[in-house]
Amino acid sequence: MCFLCVCYVSVGVQYCVCVCEELISSFAFRKQWRRSSVVIQNTSKTPTGVHSPSRETMSSPKPQEGICGLAQAVGPESWSKVSCPCCISAQVEPLVLIQLADNVQPNTKQWLMAMISANQKSGGAGLLAHPGEDASWGRIVVAAPRCTLLKATEDLGLCKADKDGNMITFSFNDLDNFSSVDDMQKFLTLAQRQYIVKYQLESMRAVRDQRIPGIAGDKGVLKSRQNIFQKLQKVRVILDVFPLRDEKKLQALGREWYSQKRLWGQPLDSIHTYFGGSVAFYFSFLDFYTWALVPPAVLGLFVTFFLPKWGSTDGNKGDPFVPEAIPQSPEADSDQPVSGLMVQAIFSMIWSTVFMELWKRRSAALSYRWGSITLTERFQEPRPGFQGDLGINPVTGRLEPLFPDWKRQVRVGLVSLPVVLLFLGLVVLGMLGFYYCEAVMSSFHKASGSIITAILSYLPSIIHIVYTNMLGNIYRNVAQRLTDWENHREESSYQNHHTLKVLVFTFFNNFAVLFHIAFFKQDLNLLRKRLSSLLILSQAVNQFTEVFVPYIVDRFYGSAEKELKEDDPEADHLQAEGSLPPFPGLFAEYIELLVQFGYLSLFSCVYPLTAVLLLLNNITEIRGDAYKICRLFRKPFSPPESGMGVWQAAFEVLGFVSVVSNCWLLLLAPRVQALTDDAGLSPATVVICAVMVEHVLILLKLILAFMIPDEPDWVRIKREQIEYCSMKAVSQKVSITMLIITCSAHVTSLYLL
Amino acid sequence: MCFLCVCYVSVGVQYCVCVCEELISSFAFRKQWRRSSVVIQNTSKTPTGVHSPSRETMSSPKPQEGICGLAQAVGPESWSKVSCPCCISAQVEPLVLIQLADNVQPNTKQWLMAMISANQKSGGAGLLAHPGEDASWGRIVVAAPRCTLLKATEDLGLCKADKDGNMITFSFNDLDNFSSVDDMQKFLTLAQRQYIVKYQLESMRAVRDQRIPGIAGDKGVLKSRQNIFQKLQKVRVILDVFPLRDEKKLQALGREWYSQKRLWGQPLDSIHTYFGGSVAFYFSFLDFYTWALVPPAVLGLFVTFFLPKWGSTDGNKGDPFVPEAIPQSPEADSDQPVSGLMVQAIFSMIWSTVFMELWKRRSAALSYRWGSITLTERFQEPRPGFQGDLGINPVTGRLEPLFPDWKRQVRVGLVSLPVVLLFLGLVVLGMLGFYYCEAVMSSFHKASGSIITAILSYLPSIIHIVYTNMLGNIYRNVAQRLTDWENHREESSYQNHHTLKVLVFTFFNNFAVLFHIAFFKQDLNLLRKRLSSLLILSQAVNQFTEVFVPYIVDRFYGSAEKELKEDDPEADHLQAEGSLPPFPGLFAEYIELLVQFGYLSLFSCVYPLTAVLLLLNNITEIRGDAYKICRLFRKPFSPPESGMGVWQAAFEVLGFVSVVSNCWLLLLAPRVQALTDDAGLSPATVVICAVMVEHVLILLKLILAFMIPDEPDWVRIKREQIEYCSMKAVSQKVSITMLIITCSAHVTSLYLL
Structure with missing residues (x-):
């Protein structure tokens, strides 16, 4: 048990250290930021608020005004020019901020701005750039003209509502068929607009070999x-790129999301609009999962309070939160046909299957609703980190780096997989070594019984914790490098492989002890005690870090901000x-849910109150996470996504393990x-x-999963409509050049007449 | 053992009865056919060979001339007229024969021919019909004009080679992009043309409520x-519809396929051309499987002859074909580190995985090669047997019967599945009952020892065989009805569900005894004996029915044909x-392979010579099957297919069971x-x-299956090219009407000028 205690303390300390680090870094960053901006203001010698005729400097809108306020400040005339007539608009919406290094030369900044504004054929991004206060000011504000946004929408394969309200794959040429194409703020969500800027x-x-001006060597x-x-x-x-927040919308979202008193439901569409696909999917899953916990929770309460308990002769009968001893002699409950454990075990298996299948359906419905049902990442440009020999992509016909799939597959299979297995082996080895050392130490202590041996008996735990931590750090590094080296073409594939690696390791780290108790020590009482204390302790730590700390930080942060404003009224x-x-x-958030789900589906039968x-x-988790992402961190870029990606698979695998x-x-x-x-x-x-029962149950689980369709009928019909339209489009692809030639021939003949 | 003997005898007898039935039905059919045609010739009073000016009667081409000969006989002028100018050709190729009942009125036949020739808008098939010898002759010969063939090619979603040689989804509007579109005999294979006729x-x-002329009530x-x-x-x-054979091509195919002396390789492309997708996939799989048997065969020989054997002290050491006793005492081979059994068991697991993964790749390559990579069955008309309320299909917008998917899913899950499980339970119950009765009888016999009890001891076997046969017959009936009642929209889905039902039952019937011996009796020696005798006996029966019988039939059939010709020189x-x-x-053929594969992957470690x-x-099986399909049966319709369908899944499941x-x-x-x-x-x-090892191995199998991509890189690229083109086509879908309006506006303005 001392090992466990030390573990808990270590987990708690780690959590606190993490939070503190975040806070410290936040303030360090803030300070540095303020300092750098002061330096810039000194060097540029342009007091904000004084307008020079040639270019608009930025006024200092109040943070509450958000992007709208900024838009007024950053007037359209100082933006780079748009070439396309339809993109000229009176108001430009600043979307993304590029943070440059302090020592960047003005001509480098100018070159970069020119590249950002240049069209895509000449290697540019086709966006609008704004120098901010000054040409030497270390930031560039970026916006997107209408045509770039529309074309990128098509490139990404996003679906948009047509005039009839059906979501269909957006097509730039078929523009008139879609609703609200004139108002980009309605047509695309804020998160999509910002993601498109990043994508561009x-x-x-x-386009050719060249030099970046202002950078030597x-x-x-x-x-x-x-x-x-x-x-x-x-x-x-470039030091950093991040999307600008819209303070007004953020406050509205916050009111709807976590400030209200309602216990259930989240404004998922608003979250999707403001934060984008991946964040919205995380919160949707959290929401769905919380709902899904109700049946096992009810059953758990029923089993605990109404079914005659194991160990009903025990003293702590009245308090269900105290783990009860499971009697080793079965007489205690031999007069009842089923025990709570059996009910829970069978229920867990069915529940985990049905839950995942229903979530798949929900996920498909959300994906349709948010227009991410036909994403085309594999036809896009490869992700920036992708290495390869330049060549013509045989599918798209574009010149880009190429890397054969089989090579990647070989790297994954023959290098990454064995390395990951090696590390998992090291985790198990460490655990076994710890148990062995502890046994040696305790027998040694029993034999001598001095204070020194009593202290020494803590040694194995300490060594094990140090070992686990070191291993974890090394592994994270190795996983990152391996995934880089695997050279994935698509960002999602990169993320999935990286997540999978870290995930498997984290999962092993979390469950190795419990599995060891359940399968080797075969001690249900110990498992029960450990599970319940693990749950209660991790919940306490969790509540502390996710609810209490944010609250404190908010008060602190709020006053810090106030101070900032008073201190420097021109701080923009x-x-x-x-x-x-x-x-x-979202990795940490998802892994928390996965570990939870593991406790529940794998071991909850020994401790029915888990659910x-x-x-x-979870009810507090939702508010805590919402508050964190809204208030404590910078807004993240969030790509449109069609589901939870690799997490979906992880939860399903857990279902089989259960x-x-x-x-x-x-x-x-x-x-x-x-x-x-x-x-x-x-x-x-x-x-x-038991093995036969297990095999039959796995078979039944597969049949059940097969019987429940992965998407609701209506989504399937919509998806098939899109596919059918696409098929028809191919067959109706009259060579347009042919038509034009025919037309011009007619015109010519008319002329001759 | 007596049960087994009776089983074998029963299997042998069943095989023979089947073959005889086929032969008898073949000759009965032939006789009836000849009689009916004589009747028709008598009533029509039109001696063949006499040409009437109004319509061409059919001359009697020699069977060797095949379709070409028939084409000369069935002149183009007697075919129904084509409306489309591009479809008029000097020569019409007869593809399909419709056999009408004897009592069909001439006006019914005329109406049917009119419907066949009518275009699709008026409910017809858009084909060409030929009355054969006479309006009252009980057959209709059907051909297909070019436009119908091309449009159906698009409907089916077939891929065809474009001018650059890439297979892309055929599009009627983009006709000029494809090669050999002017020659239908080159553009589509014979099997495809015939399948299209059936499809049409x-x-x-x-199109409206009407009466069929000549049919009362x-x-x-x-x-x-x-x-x-x-x-x-x-x-x-209509009694029957079947594709016409092309005797010339068939003979050429036969020469290439089974008449040559070469042991390996089959003319798969020619098979695909003549017999179509499903048949070609069966033979491709058979071919691949035969190749794949080489490594386990070599290993089996090595284990049998080179590894020190179990029971090396036995007398029958020299003869590996005699099942050896596995010593119950392990001393015999305790001086060697591994036994042949272990090597075989581990090899079997790896081999079955790698084999299926490589076959998937081969299958994908074949599917691309044969243009069936983008089939669109779900967007076609529902299969004829599909029932439902008339309504607008939300995907295609066509008026057709509709039936909600969830209802079908419920029927499959809540009715079909339990019924199938019930029958499987009955099989197991029958087997257990048999073992019980046998034990009772033998103890009874031992106690009394008279001749009557000796005879009585055969009773359980006989009852069990009768029971199994009856159960099998009832089950086949039930499976058919259940699948009908499930009301599948697509033919392939219907076939898959039906096959799956029969397959599971057949598999259970075949393996229940072996599983019982292996897992309950736990007697490896008995398993070994039974497996080897089962293999040798079933091979003998198989060789007899598939090689010897066809040979005899050919001689017999050949003379019958000769006799027919001499007897009736005008028989056409x-x-x-x-x-x-x-x-x-192909069901019987596939199930034979599956059962073989089962013997090999599940139990071969106890009898290494299985492979x-x-x-x-298999080497003789290929020739036998080829001969059978070419010579002994009428040519089947064979839809284009992209793989083995449900059989693929069956083989993969067997891999896990292994x-x-x-x-x-x-x-x-x-x-x-x-x-x-x-x-x-x-x-x-x-x-x-053992359970842990099993779980780890299943995990490794899954990882291995995941690591080997399901399609070769080049097929993936081609497939993605098709998808990319389709995506681009959607985005380039300029509203053609818009373009035309613009053009006409220009033209009008020019006029005004």
């Missing part, structure tokens, strides 16, 4: 087809923007053991029966 | 949108056509038992270890 920036490629050389944005990030010209909106730490991504605790936790685990726990159940003892079956026969 | 015939639907009423062809088959106007080509029995389908025997069997089975057999291996005994492990611990 990242697809800038040099080899660092300034750009080869033909080299990714400009990646290069500038590598040579530290963009400054407040950059002062927040970047969003750390109740998780339910309570069948194995529950079968095993059933086998260990005192009630079942009593039955088999009565029947006079040998242990080997009982195990064989 | 089956899609005839009444309710039988003659056609409701609006009712399927005409299905109706005519129901009221027994069409007569010879109809005299063969219809092809019974060698199967390899020998892991379980091999792990179990490993556990029973004397060598492993000796090891565990030496280590002093309890039986329960050993079983648990």
Whole structure:
């Protein structure tokens, strides 16, 4: 047990350290930011608010005014010019901020702005750039003209509502068929507009060998087809890129989301509009999962309070939160036909299957609703980090780096996979080593019994924790490098492979001990105690970091902001923007849910109140996460996504593991053991029966998963409509040139007449 | 063992009865056919060969001339007229024969011919019909004009080679982009042309309520949108429809395929051209499977002859074909580190995975090569047997019967699945009952020992065989009805569900005994004996029915044909056509391979020569099957297919079962038992270890399956090219009407000028 305690303390400390680090970095960043902007203001000598006729400098809109306020400040005349007549508009919406290094030369900034404004044929991004206060000011504000947004919508394969309200794949040529194409703020969500800007920036490629002005030496050389944005990030010209927040919308969203008193439901569409696909899918899943916890929670309460308990002769009968001892002798409940454990185990298996199948349906419906049903990432430009020999992509016919799939597959299979397995082996080895050392130490302590040996008996735990931490750090590094080296063409594929690697390791780290107790020690009582204390402790830590800390930070942060304003009344909106730490991504959030789901589906039968605790936790988790992403971090870029990606698979795999685990726990159940003892079956026969039951259950699970369609009928019909239209479009593809030739021939003949 | 003998005898007898039935039906059919045609010739009083000016009667081309000969005979002027100018050609190729009932009125035949020739808007098939010898002659010869063929090619979603040689989805509007579109015989394969005729015939639907001329009463009423062809088959106007054979091509194919002496390789492209997709995929798989048997055969020979054998002290050491006894005492081979059984078991698991993955790749390559990579069955008209309320299909916008998917899913899940499970339960119950009765009888016999009890001891076997046969017959009936009732929209889905039902049952019937021996009796020696005798006996029966019988039949049939010719010199080509029995389908062929594959992957480790025997069997099997389909049966219609459909899944499932089975057999291996005994492990611990190994192996199998891509890189690129083109086509879909309006506006303005 001392190992566990140390573990908990270590987890708690790690959490706190993380939070503190975030806070510190946030303030360090803020300070640095403020300092740098002051330096810039000193060097540019242009007091904000004084308008020079040639270019509009930025006034200081109040942060509350958000993008709209900024739009008024950053007047249209100072933006780079648009070539396309339909894109000229009175008001330009600033979407993304590029943070440059302090030492960047004005001519480098000018060159970069020219590239951003240049059209895509000449290697540019086709966007609008604004120098901010000054040509030497270390930031560039970027906006997007209408045509670029529309074309990128088509490139990304987004679906948009047509005049009849059906979501169909957007087509630039068929523009008139779609609704609200004149108002980009209605047509695309804020998150989509901002993602498109990032997408356009990242697809800038040099059209020929050239030099970046203002950067000396080899660092300034750009080869033909080299990714400009990646290069500038590598040579530290661009420090950061992030979407601008819209304070007004954010406040409205916050009111709807976490400030209200309602317990259920989240404004998912608003979240999708403001934060984009991946964030919206995370919160949708969290929402769905919380709902899905109600049946197991009710059952858990029923089993705990109404079914005659195991160990009903125990003293702590009245308090269900105290883990009860499971009697080793089965007499205690041999008069009832089923025990709570059996009910829970069987329910867990069915529940996890049905839950995942229903979520798939929900996910398909959301994906249709948010227009991400026909994404075409594989036909887009490769992600910036993709390496390969330049060549013609056989599918799209574009010149781009190429890398054969089989090579990647070989790297994944023959290098990454063994390395990951090696690390998993090291985790298991560490655990076994710890148990061995602990046994040695405790026997040693028992033999001598001095204070020194008592202290020494903590040594294995400490060594194990240090070992686990070191291993974790090394592994994270290795996983990152391996995934880089695997050289994935698509960002989503890169993310999936990286996530999968970290995920498997984290999962192993979290569950190795519980599996060890359940399958090797075969001690249900210990499992029960450990599970319940793990749950309660991790919930407490979780509540602390996700609800209490944000609250404190908010008060602190709020006053800090106030102080900032009083201190420096000209501090502009963009400054407040950059002062927040970047969003750390959804990995930690998802892994928390996955570990929860693991506790529930794998082991909950020994502790029926798991679902109740998780339910309570999730209700606060939703608010906490919402508050965190809205207030504590910078707004992240969030690509349109059609689902949870690799997380979906992870949850499904857990569903299968749950069948194995529950079968095993059933086998260990005192009630079942009593039955088999009565029947006079040998242990080997009982195990064989359990294995057969397990196989049959897995088969039934597969059949059940197969029987429940992965998407609702109406989504299937809509998807098939899109596919049918696409098929028809191919067959109706009259060669347009032919038609034009015929027409011009007619016209010519008319002329001759 | 007596049960087994009776089983074998019963199997043998069943095989023979089947073959005889086929032969008898073939000759009965031939006789009836000849008689009916004589009747027709008597009533029509038109001696063949005398040409009337108004319509061309059919001359009697020699069967060797095939379709070409027939084309000369059935002159173009007697065909129904084509409306489309591009379809008029000097020569019409007869493709399909419709056999009418004897009592069909001439006006019914005329009406049917009119419907066949009518265009699709008026509910017709858009084909060409020829009355044959006479208006009252009970057959209609059908051909297809060019436009119908091309449009159907697009409807079916077939891929065809474009001018650059890439296979892309055919588009009628983009005709000029494809090669050899002027010569239909080059553009489409014979099988495709014939399938298109069937497809067109089956899609005839009444456009309004009407009566079929010449059919009295309710039988003659056609409701609006009712399927005409299905109706005519129901009221027994149409007895049969079959594709005409091309004797010349068939002979060429036969020479290439089974008459040559070469052992390996089949003319797969020619098979695809002549017989079509499903047949070609079967033979491709058979070919691939035969190749894939080489490594296990070599290993089997190595294990049998080079590894020190189990029971090396036995007397029958020299003869590997005699099943050896596996010593119950492990001393015999305890001096060697691994036994042949272990090598075979591990090899089997890897081999079955790699084999299926490589076949998937091969299948994808073939599917691309044969232009069936983008089939669009779900966008076509529903299959004729599909029932539902008339409504607008939301996807295609056509008026057709509709039936909600969820209803079908519910029927499959809540009715079909339990019924199938019930029958499987009955099979197991029958087997257990048999074992029980046998035990009772033998103890009874031992007690009394008279002749009567000796005879009585055969009773359980006989009852069991009768029971199994009855159950099988009932089940086939039930499976058919259930699948009908499930009301599948697509023919392929119907076939898959039906096949799956019959398949599972057949598989259970075949393997229940072996599984019982392996898992309950746990007697490896008995398993070995039974497997080897099952293999050798079934091979013998198989060789007999598939090689010897065809040979005899050919001699007999050849002389019959000769006799026919001499006997009736005017008997025409069409007569010879109809005299063969219809092809019974590929189910029996596939199930034979599946059962073979099951013996090999599940149990071959106890009898290493399995693969060698199967390899020998398959080499003759290829010739036998080829001969059968070419010579003994009428040519079947064969839809274009993109793979093996449900059989693929069946083989893959068997791969997973093989892991379980091999792990179990490993556990029973004397060598492993000796090891565990030496280590002093309890039986329960050993079983648990085996379960863990099994789970890890299944995981590895999944990883391996995931690592080997399902299609070769080049096919993936081609497929993605097609998808990319389709995506681009959607985005380039300029509203053509808009363009035309603009053009006409220009023209008008020019006029005004």
